[in-house]
Amino acid sequence: MSSSSGGPDLEARTTTPALERGISLGGALARRDGRPGWEIRQRHLAAIAAAGFDFVRLPVRSWGHAPGDGLLETVAALVDAAWAERLAVIVTMHHADEVDADPSGTAAELAGWWRRIAAHFAAASGPLAFELLNEPCMPAREWNALLPAALGAVREADATRPVIVGGADASSVAGLRELELPPDEHLVATVHYYEPFRFTHQGASWEPGSEAWAGTVWGSDADHAAVTADLESAAAWARRHGVPLLAGEFGTIERADQPSRVRWTRWVRTELERLGVPWAYWDFASDFGAYDLERGEWRADLLGALIASGPPTYRTR
Ligand code: BGC
Numbered sequence: 001m002s003s004s005s006g007g008p009d010l011e012a013r014t015t016t017p018a019l020e021r022g023i024s025l026g027g028a029l030a031r032r033d034g035r036p037g038w039e040i041r042q043r044h045l046a047a048i049a050a051a052g053f054d055f056v057r058l059p060v061r062s063w064g065h066a067p068g069d070g071l072l073e074t075v076a077a078l079v080d081a082a083w084a085e086r087l088a089v090i091v092t093m094h095h096a097d098e099v100d101a102d103p104s105g106t107a108a109e110l111a112g113w114w115r116r117i118a119a120h121f122a123a124a125s126g127p128l129a130f131e132l133l134n135e136p137c138m139p140a141r142e143w144n145a146l147l148p149a150a151l152g153a154v155r156e157a158d159a160t161r162p163v164i165v166g167g168a169d170a171s172s173v174a175g176l177r178e179l180e181l182p183p184d185e186h187l188v189a190t191v192h193y194y195e196p197f198r199f200t201h202q203g204a205s206w207e208p209g210s211e212a213w214a215g216t217v218w219g220s221d222a223d224h225a226a227v228t229a230d231l232e233s234a235a236a237w238a239r240r241h242g243v244p245l246l247a248g249e250f251g252t253i254e255r256a257d258q259p260s261r262v263r264w265t266r267w268v269r270t271e272l273e274r275l276g277v278p279w280a281y282w283d284f285a286s287d288f289g290a291y292d293l294e295r296g297e298w299r300a301d302l303l304g305a306l307i308a309s310g311p312p313t314y315r316t317r
Pocket of ligand 1: 026032094095134135249282
């Protein structure tokens, strides 16, 4: 990611040029029980690269997988497939609500996975970063205490791999302010942006009470100003701490009013770019998706809000 813009320096170990625009492959290797999944194919990665993105974020849910059951090989194959399209990759561990702070329980499992993943990729020279835990949802003090162990597991095998870390409170701007970064020269802070939550998550099946938010629209001057203030505050935190910042997730659920979604997406994206913050849209093809898996094509209005040059003219199937 562009170091000139102050963003994460993923390319430090690679020959890849500036990396700034990404998209998450949500719902494939990490999905909530009961929600539909999908399989990442080469043509999807090709469509992402051709649309103008330069990295993908690959959510992985390791819980319930035993070491050696093939998950690591699946991840490695997808990383190779993305590299074949000249896409950089962030491997990110979901779902944080299944991790607790007990250092001998799931936290040890988390460190174990990172030890294996980091060792597997230690000699790899392609553009790759690790995000230790997506949206930690334990109290900040517990997450700040666990973080050095998870980071240490990566560092045992790889001293310079870029590692991405978000704060508690689901990596919100508020969570970022409470994040305590261990001393390490290859850390990237991340923030997830879904404000106003009642707009972006209206009707989300996993958010109790969110049906009542249906019909919330977005687009007033005050709405725009609130987003700007939030993002400026996140960027200022990163400057103060001398750490690159990545907006690792932002997006809106398909239930929301489409013109509002497009307005919000364009505004968040252009404000991040104005602030020199690389971003990854949530996501490619889940219920927030910018891509229609069934039709095999981008949702042109959302893609146009993300990539200034607008949608490509090709179609993939
Ligand atoms: C979670 C997804 C969720 C998305 C939007 C992600 O970080 O892993 O399950 O759909 O955020 O809330």
